[in-house]
Amino acid sequence: MPTKKKPQVTPSPERRRELLATAAEVFAAQGYNATTVRRIADAAGMLAGSLYYHFDSKESMIDEILSTFLTELWEGYDAVLAAGLAPRQTIEALVTESFREIDRHRAAVAIYQKESRQLAAQPRFQYLVDSQQKFEKAWLGTLERGVADHSFRADLDIRLTYRFVRDTVWVAASWYRPGGLHSPEEIARQYLSMVLDGIALDS
Amino acid sequence: MPTKKKPQVTPSPERRRELLATAAEVFAAQGYNATTVRRIADAAGMLAGSLYYHFDSKESMIDEILSTFLTELWEGYDAVLAAGLAPRQTIEALVTESFREIDRHRAAVAIYQKESRQLAAQPRFQYLVDSQQKFEKAWLGTLERGVADHSFRADLDIRLTYRFVRDTVWVAASWYRPGGLHSPEEIARQYLSMVLDGIALDS
């Protein structure tokens, strides 16, 4: 069989996860392109070349970081969407789940926010496009159902509303630090309160 | 005087502005670090080295793009803040002004969003930190005044509210395209309606 022979090495998955975690931190802090493999190796306490025992490229590092995150994210989302909740309750559950994911995958979310648009252009990262479409479908659909059953206002541009809700949730990853004053659930509660009812005092 | 002698050349300011505009587009599309000077030169129809007749570094290009944008932004903001409006009207004016700036400086805003955190670490870009602090002061102060005079809800974490309002406005630069269906003022109106009154239908 004259296929490509992978080198006969078997790095431990735990070590890989450790290295991916530190790589994710550096990517999130410096940006993917601005991050050199030497910088990652530094943070991991080894030399640049040694990373290639565990990964075959810098690109597959960010690939694994993002795909792992998205897999977990969709586990949560699919569970919510399958629960058959009313529109408003669905939005509440999705937002809460999102903040939990930000809590668990802060670095990955930050990377996703910054780099996904660029990466999505490459065929290798097609799953980013797929995920984004699925994402839009879920949120837009829920909002539309909510307008139909009079949970949500009908006088707003629905796409504008979608982007509004989506962005307000995910940009939180840029400033959120786990272990802060507020739990993910508390932040979700306040965000939902603002998004649903507004910050103005009705008089 | 044994100081550094600048080369005795005088590029035209109009050509500089043209080149900065194309550079800003490329920076916004590809990211600052991922953008090579050869790519900018390509887009401008010249060779990489020729850019150095007009600018002395890639860094001073992004520097000039951002500082020009911030100067104009603060002209608008300062006018609003000096008008002595009530809190709610101040917020409305600031948001509207922000969307006008996004309309005028779409590329610069996108660059600012993506790169400012990184750049702010360098002494050369200290003005980014200054601007961000002034920004926070203006918005937080207005929100606090609004809570005091019962324009805004008092049951929300004020810093969370600040980040919420700030982010919802500026992330729009990532998807906004001038000449679209909605004018900046129309987008501002809808955003304000959502932020102030929420997307839920009060029943």
Place this chain on the structure above:
DNA sequence: ATCCTTCCCTAACAAGTGTTTGGTAGGTTA
């Protein structure tokens, strides 16, 4: 004692990076 596997190091590579230097075509001024 030998072998094998895991994990990292040393040292280099080719390609790409921002930048510099010297030159030059074409227009304007003297």
Place this chain on the structure above:
DNA sequence: TAACCTACCAAACACTTGTTAGGGAAGGAT
């Protein structure tokens, strides 16, 4: 006509980049 200025090109520079190849130390298995 000569001098000059603007705006660019051509070609190289020093350096950084991601990546590879070969080797070796440690430890468990045989």
